[in-house]
Amino acid sequence: MIERTALIDATIDRIDTDLVCAQAGRAPTLYRLTMQDICYFIDANDVASDSFKLVTQLSSGVSVRVCVIEERGRRKVAWLTGAAIAIAPRDVFGEMRLSTKVLAVALCMLALTAYAAAKVDSFVVIGLASSAATLSLVACILFGAVLIKSLDARRREAQRSWRSR
Numbered sequence: 321m322i323e324r325t326a327l328i329d330a331t332i333d334r335i336d337t338d339l340v341c342a343q344a345g346r347a348p349t350l351y352r353l354t355m356q357d358i359c360y361f362i363d364a365n366d367v368a369s370d371s372f373k374l375v376t377q378l379s380s381g382v383s384v385r386v387c388v389i390e391e392r393g394r395r396k397v398a399w400l401t402g403a404a405i406a407i408a409p410r411d412v413f414g415e416m417r418l419s420t421k422v423l424a425v426a427l428c429m430l431a432l433t434a435y436a437a438a439k440v441d442s443f444v445v446i447g448l449a450s451s452a453a454t455l456s457l458v459a460c461i462l463f464g465a466v467l468i469k470s471l472d473a474r475r476r477e478a479q480r481s482w483r484s485r
Contacts, residue, residue, distance in 0.1 A: 325398060325478045328386045330355040335378055351375050353386075353397065360388060362397045368408040377405055387481055389474045398478035401485065412470045412479045419467040426459035 334354040349364040364372045366389075378384075384402040387409070388395050400407040430453055437449035469475075 325474055325481060326388045327481065328355070328388055330384065330386065332378060332380055332382050332384060333357070334380055335375075353378070355384075355386070358395065360386065360395045360397050362400070362407070366396050366398060366410065367400075368410055371407040374405055374407055378402070385485075387478050389478060391474075398475070399482045409478050409482050410475070412472075412475045415466060415470040419463045419470065423460060423463045423467060426456045426463065429453075429456040430460065 332353055332355055336352040336354075337350070351362045353360045353362060362372070362375055378400075382402050382405075384400055384405075386400050387398040389398050390396070397407075399409040433449040433453040433456065437446050437453070440446060440449075
C-alpha cells in the first residue's frame with residue numbers, strides 16, 4: 321500500500337472507460353489506465369474538472385509521468401503529464417480556503433438565527449429563523465465534509481509535487 325504519493329514514469333498500455341456510461345450517452349467519469357500491468361484509475365473527482373476533459377486525448381503507447389495515490393485499495397491518479405498533455409490535480413489548497421470561509425459564514429449565520437429565534441416572540445420570525453438555521457446547518461455539514469476531504473495529506477502532497485514538477 322502506498323502511504324503517500326508515488327511518482328511513476330511509464331508508458332500507457334491500455335485505456336478503458338465506463339462502457340455503461342458511454343452506451344447511455346453520458347460522459348464517463350472514470351477511466352482505467354493500464355501501465356506496467358497495473359491498473360490505475362482517473363476519476364473526475366480526483367483531478368481538475370477542466371483537465372479531466374483531456375483524458376480522451378490519451379492513447380496507448382504514450383509515455384507519461386503519473387502521481388499515484390492509493391485509496392481504499394484502488395490506485396488513483398492524482399495528476400498526469402506527458403509530452404503533449406498535462407492533467408492537473410484538484411486545487412486542494414483553494415478548496416481548503418473556500419471551505420473555511422464558507423464554514424465560518426455558515427456558523428455565524430447559525431449562531432445569529434439561533435439568537436434571533438430565542439429573543440423574538442413572533443411565530444413568523446421563529447419560522448424564518450429556523451429555516452435559515454437549517455440551511456446554515458446543511459452548509460456547515462457540506463463544507464465541513466469538503467474541508468475534511470481536502471485535509472488528506474496525500475492530496476496535499478500531490479498538489480505540492482504538481483507545483484514543483
